[in-house]
Amino acid sequence: MSGNLLEINDLHVNAGDKEILKGLNLSIPFNEIHAIMGPNGSGKSVLSNVLSGNEDYKVTSGQIIFKNKNITELKPNEISNLGLFMAFQYPVEIPGVTLMNFLKTIHEANRRANGLEVLGPSDFLKYVREKAEILGINDEVLKRQLNVGFSGGEKKRNETLQLLVLDPILTILDETDSGLDVDALDIVSEGIVGMKNEENSFLVITHYKKLLDKLSPSKVHILVDGKIVESGGPDLAEKIENKGFESFN
């Protein structure tokens, strides 16, 4: 196995007839947090969707290698069960399905796909409560319908709970910080830092430096017009915060 968890080689992606990603390269080793910053329309969300196998976008050339496996043609659920998780920018509502039921269903699907035994109801409840406590989510919230009537911040917190419960190998945070107030941002970022270990990595997509200050990424990449135009250390985020993306155009 090579040192890299994720390897993206010369990735070209179309949305309809329009090319959005135009030869993107990116490597993420194990045990690292990488950030992608970029202006609106640069292709950040398309990148996270393509990595997750969203069939709305067409890969015209290039490869995505995850855990030494080419996942470019795989279905979203197959990619997910290999250990890739995307925290959505806009989490959907599923009426009638409680957060708890949803967590149980996805956790079971994930365990089965990986040949693991499914946890019994009481073990699972204990497991979820442990994770929920980290995020300050109580039982009442677990009983509510998934994201129905939740505020933007609460939805992001639910996303983070799913993340902690599934404990994936690669996590993509697609603007998870947008819509979060300062307190919620603290809780969510602490939760993420807490699950970080030698066997997983994170790709953080954001507009703002705030979240990056909490997560202290090892690398920051600047995405402009479908390409990584510059990569560097955390100081790159500082530069963006002060000067914007103008200088990269």
Added chain:
Amino acid sequence: MNKKINKPSEKDFNNPYEFGFETDIETVFAPKGLNEDVVKFISDKKEEPKWLLDWRLDSYSRWLKMKEPDWSSLRYPKIDYQDAYYFSAPKEIEKPKSLDEVDPKLIETYNKLGIPLKEQEWLAGVAVDAVFDSVSLGTTFKEKLKEDGVIFCSFSEAVKEHPEIIKKYLGTVVPNSDNFFATLNSAVFSDGSFVYIPPGVTCPMELSTYFRINAAGTGQFERTLLIADEDSYVSYLEGCTAPMRDEHQLHAAVVELVALKGAEIKYSTVQNWYPGDEDGKGGVYNFVTKRGDCRGDNSKISWTQVETGSAITWKYPSCILKGDNSSGEFHSIAISNNYQQVDSGTKMLHLGKNTKSRIISKGVSSGSSSNTYRGQVNIHPKSENSRNFTQCDSLLLTGNCSATTIPYVESKNKTSTIEHEATSSKISEDQLFYCLQRGLDEEEAIALIVNGFCKEVLQKLPMEFAVEAQKLLEISLEGSVG
């Protein structure tokens, strides 16, 4: 008139419709076709009293003058009523006295269906009146029920043992002039269930009946009569599956419920008859008349149904709210896939003062199916301060299916109110992708979303039924990813 039914082939067991098999049992048929002699044959076979034969013959003569209704949205080839058998019974068990006398092969059939009678007796505490074709096999827990004075037996047995009750109530909710299919049933009904709950008694267990259509070309004409006397309570479960058949099978059941003063009846159905194959071939035609009469003040009747089967469903479980302060409820989930056609709903007839009705209907359509909710709410001039609330939600899974909501609403009393809400939605690409990203495959994702959509109704089912129903929803929607 004996006919040997072929053993099921290996192929039958591999069919997606997992209950598609027949049982190798000799069957006694009434002569094919329908005429006065056949009606007499049935009545004679069941050793019925003359008044009942007369009622059947009266029904038959009324039926001859009636026309098959054509107001529904259902489209099906004309039914040849002379090309069917109107009575069949498993030959070896014409008069079983206990389960021990029942052909072991029948028990085996139920085991394949996942309805082990023995286990149910001991584990679930449910008294089962199993109807195989047209004759009741055996009734369990009779002794326990007897202690409380509850009568739960086959309809034919009730005719013999409790003729006075049958005579008093039969046809008083669904008269034998009611409609084409109910009138046909009144002429040729074969058997069914009878329940009587004495005054003040809360029935100690959930009562349950399993129906099963088996013999080739046999129409099924079940008849259920349930009477809850003053201040009593009963919960009744009805569940059905049918084996695989190529030709259409006609089913025209009648269910009559009577709730006297202060009584409450909860009637739950899970219907999973053979819906036909992916091309719309085969499947059961289900024309059912179900009606409850809240005859006394403060009485309550609630219908809960999960309909996933049948090629054609024509069914409107209704409530007549006669007593003051009486209330009626209808909670329904209707799933249609492939070429299934559903035209179903309810009628709430408000006659008494301060009557309440509540209708929650969830329709899920997939494949090329059509799913119509047809409901009628009628508040009469003397029905003061009455209320109705109706909510109809449709969920479409594919582009080829259709969902229609047809509410008929009429209030003739100014102090009464009627509310109606209807929604129609599709599973969004966003919802699907979200679930897939979490590791569910498309079928699991759809099952989850559909279960969520139906939750309000599923919660109304008794526990043991809710789990079964949830599983059924998933089976019914298999292959519906579009």
